[in-house]
Amino acid sequence: MLISDVSNNGLSLLSETRCFGGTQKRFSHQSDSLNGEAVFSVFLPPESTPVFGVVLWLSGLTCNDQNFVTKAGAQRTAAELGLIIVCPDTSPRGDEVANDDAYDLGQGAGFYVDSTQAPWKTHYQMFTYINVELMDIIKSVFSKGKKIAISGHSMGGHGALISALKATEHYVSVSAFSPIVNPSKCPWGQKALSTYLGNNSAAWQAYDACELLNAMTEDFTLPILIDQGKDDEFLDSQCLTTPIEAVSNLSNVDVRYQDGYDHSYYFVTSFIEEHLQFHAKYLAQ
Numbered sequence: 108m109l110i111s112d113v114s115n116n117g118l119s120l121l122s123e124t125r126c127f128g129g130t131q132k133r134f135s136h137q138s139d140s141l142n143g144e145a146v147f148s149v150f151l152p153p154e155s156t157p158v159f160g161v162v163l164w165l166s167g168l169t170c171n172d173q174n175f176v177t178k179a180g181a182q183r184t185a186a187e188l189g190l191i192i193v194c195p196d197t198s199p200r201g202d203e204v205a206n207d208d209a210y211d212l213g214q215g216a217g218f219y220v221d222s223t224q225a226p227w228k229t230h231y232q233m234f235t236y237i238n239v240e241l242m243d244i245i246k247s248v249f250s251k252g253k254k255i256a257i258s259g260h261s262m263g264g265h266g267a268l269i270s271a272l273k274a275t276e277h278y279v280s281v282s283a284f285s286p287i288v289n290p291s292k293c294p295w296g297q298k299a300l301s302t303y304l305g306n307n308s309a310a311w312q313a314y315d316a317c318e319l320l321n322a323m324t325e326d327f328t329l330p331i332l333i334d335q336g337k338d339d340e341f342l343d344s345q346c347l348t349t350p351i352e353a354v355s356n357l358s359n360v361d362v363r364y365q366d367g368y369d370h371s372y373y374f375v376t377s378f379i380e381e382h383l384q385f386h387a388k389y390l391a392q
């Protein structure tokens with residue numbers, strides 16, 4: 108249900124809920140890059156707490172903008188630190204948007220790339236949506252000149268890493284939970300990249316964190332924190348996290364393997380406070 112139209116910035120407020128003294132909001136807007144309506148969520152800290160910075164969160168397969176909001180429990184720490192958290196959807200949506208019956212392709216599985224292949228390319232332009240269109244909205248409506256960090260889970264961890272590597276100018280730090288770090292070498296990534304980008308290895312490499320890092324001639328110095336559950340059911344089958352340790356030109360990375368944790372949001376909620384504290388260090392500088 109639409110609560111109000113905020114016509115001067117093109118955002119429509121869908122819902123607004125008090126949370127830890129701040130406000131959890133949900134907006135829709137007409138997206139040029141996704142060629143349709145897009146929805147995203149924003150947590151705003153209490154008005155009495157000075158805004159410290161923004162964390163952009165990217166979720167994983169099957170998620171929309173609500174999974175992190177309702178499961179990660181990030182609002183308490185965000186309210187204390189004065190962090191705005193922005194959570195976009197993971198793909199374009201709608202009856203007219205190409206889709207697939209599988210959970211790991213189509214709606215809910217945009218993989219944060221700009222598709223070049225029909226029928227996907229009409230709407231699946233998630234890299235541009237996140238790093239240009241939503242970034243413009245964050246800067247013009249929410250951040251008030253404060254700095255921005257990026258984080259994500261699984262497919263969203265891949266999205267956070269490639270955003271930090273390809274649109275570095277926007278971000279002060281990047282973190283990820285159980286990220287797909289080498290999508291061109293794992294089943295989830297190979298399926299999505301071949302569908303959205305065709306069988307073009309150069310195009311795949313442009314959206315693969317390990318391949319992007321290996322192609323760099325200088326060290327990548329942006330601070331990176333990665334948490335990986337040792338009991339993650341996808342750790343080996345989807346080559347999560349481990350391949351990034353073989354990349355030599357990372358000078359500021361902390362990769363942590365956590366005993367007993369699986370791939371779920373129980374893992375995210377267990378360490379999200381540490382990730383927000385990590386980002387707060389760099390947002391402050």
Ligand SMILES: N[C@@H](CCC(=O)N[C@@H](CS)C(=O)NCC(=O)O)C(=O)O
Binds near residue numbers: 169178210262
């Ligand atoms: N077993 C899952 C595989 C997908 C999955 O684990 N998705 C993760 C991200 S890769 C997730 O966050 N799911 C939504 C949730 O747990 O709320 C399913 O079929 O839905």
